[in-house]
Amino acid sequence: MLLQNWVRNVGLSLGFANSSERAKLYCESGIEHYEQKQYQEAINDFTQAIACQIKFGEAYGNRARAYFKLKRHGQAWQDCDRAIELNPKDAMAYTTRAGVKFQLRNYRQAIEDCDRAIELNPRLTKAYYYRGLALCxxxxxxxxxxxxSKVIQANPYLSQAYYNRGVAKFYSGDIQGAIEDYNNNLALDSSYANAYYNRGLAHAKLGNKRQAFFDWRHAADLFLRKGEMPLYNKAVKLMASSPLAKQEFHEEMGHMIQRGRENLDNSPMLSKVVR
Structure with missing residues (x-):
């Protein structure tokens, strides 16, 4: 890799390559920067590639992905449009544009782009993921x-996919299926407070009051550690609504409610609002 970088850099600096070759070299450099999460450097390289070859669709598509990572959604959308104009079969450009549209809350348009991406490349997992999010x-x-489910089939270790499918199953009426997905999510990421919180809701829906109570307590502990006090107080409120709060955990509930008040009163966000 080091030798390859040296050869490429020498070629660029000394002008050994023609414009088409230089564009490819800059694009390769941009991809390496992107993979190293150096998104601005990647953008600079892709811009150089486009300067060398104005109709280089791949460079527009790659630059769009880097813009998207930096939340520069307008520029990402423009580059996706240009990439698709140059190559109407660029499934990844449709997928990136779907992600942009999702972030901008254009959910129906995001789904349309995902549909087109999947039509072009049925194995493009990210398109299924964005389409699932937009449908939710x-x-x-x-x-x-x-x-x-398509995402999980392709990557069974993606914890967030189990969580999102759990949400979709819960609101579809498949409560037990939602619990199973939250279980899988937590097996992969035991610190995900929202999964405990939502699993508690699912258990409560099935009448499993004890399991619900302990899930909300676990969620509250995690929210407190992260300083997410509004969510902490929501979890504590659900705990307080449980019969177990009075029967077995009355004293603990009093401490948790007081702790929530103290932390909320001392939170920087509240102080900033008061000023």
Whole structure:
């Protein structure tokens, strides 16, 4: 890799390559920077590649991905449009644009781009993921479930996919299926407070009051450690609504409620608002 970098850099600096070759060298450099999460450096390289070859669709698509990582959504969208104009079969450009549209809350348009990306490349996992997220935002939960299943089939270790499918199953009425997905999510990431919180809701829905209570308590502990006090207080409120709060944990509940008040009163966010 070091020798390859040296050869490429010498070629660029001394002008050994023609414009087409220089564009490819800059694009390769941009991809390496992108993979190292050096997104601005990647953008600079892709811009150089485009300067060398104005109709270099791959460079536009790659630069769009780097812009997206930096949340520069307008520029990412423009580059996706240009990449698709130059290569209408660029499935990744459609997927990146779907991600941009999702972030901008254009959910129906995001789904349309995902549909096109999947039509071009049925193995493009990220397109299924964005489509599932967009369908959830439109409350089309049953339709979202198989999209997350596709993601899990391709990558069974992606904890967030289990969580999102759990949400979709819960609102589709498959409560036990939601619990199983939250279980898988927590097996992969035991610090994910939202999964405990939502699993508690699912257990409560099935009448499993004890399991629900302990899930909310675990969620509250994690929210407190992260300083997420509004979510902490929501979890404590759910605990307080449980019969177990009075029967077995009355004293503990009093301490938890007081702790929430103290931390909320002392939070920087609240102090900033008061000023």
């Amino acid at each position: 935002q439109l409350k089309q939960y049953p339709a979202a479930v198989p999209n997350f």
